[in-house]
Amino acid sequence: MNLLQVNPSVYGDRQTRLFVYWTADASKKTGCFDLTCPGFVQTSNEIALGAAIYPISIPGGLPYKITIYIYKDPYTNNWWVQYGEKTNIGYWPPELFEAICHNAESVEWGGEVYSSTIGHTPHTATQMGSGQFGSVLTDSSSITRMRIHDNSEALKIPEWVYDYSDEYNCYDGWYMKDYVEDPDFFYGGPGRNFKCP
Secondary structure: OOOEEOOHHHHOOOOOEEOOEEOOOOOOOOOEEOOOOOOOEEOOOOOOOOOEOOOOOOOOOOOOOOOEEEEEOOOOOOEEEEEOOOEEEEEEOHHHOHHHOOOOOOOOOOOOOOOOOOOOOOOOOOOEOOOOOOOOOOOOEEEEOOOEOOOOOOOEOOOOOOOOOOOOOOOEEEEEOOOOOOOEEEEEEOOOEOOEO
């Protein structure tokens, strides 16, 4: 379940777009973008899946934020995507995800870059987020107000969180939880650079 991307092969340009994707088997036999196959059920006529998001934040410019909430309806077991504070975009029916029909085991926030050369030289020059490493807190991409909903009624800050990058010289993440009231996650990177040839 992903939500923002730049994907020229799907959309034909390099604009940041709101999207949904699903797979039940790591994209081996199932999965698709937006409404290109049966799966995700769109219920909103206000939010267009695949639509370009504008304005977007750029280093040194004004920061822009959107709020996305994914939650499971306890009555139908549908996994809903909500935009802002109240606009339900649509849902994934429970039969798509047998492994999480009752609950999820983990939650991940962050970025992803596709390349056929991951782990090989030369690495892709595709940047993640703003192109700044997560350790550059003022200019990197960030995720704030991260919450989970467990067996309790209230949304809560997750207790066990760690940052991870499988290409840490190309991209990184920085989870800031100490000395702040609400943890933040900063992530990104330039892709190919002198440490990531």
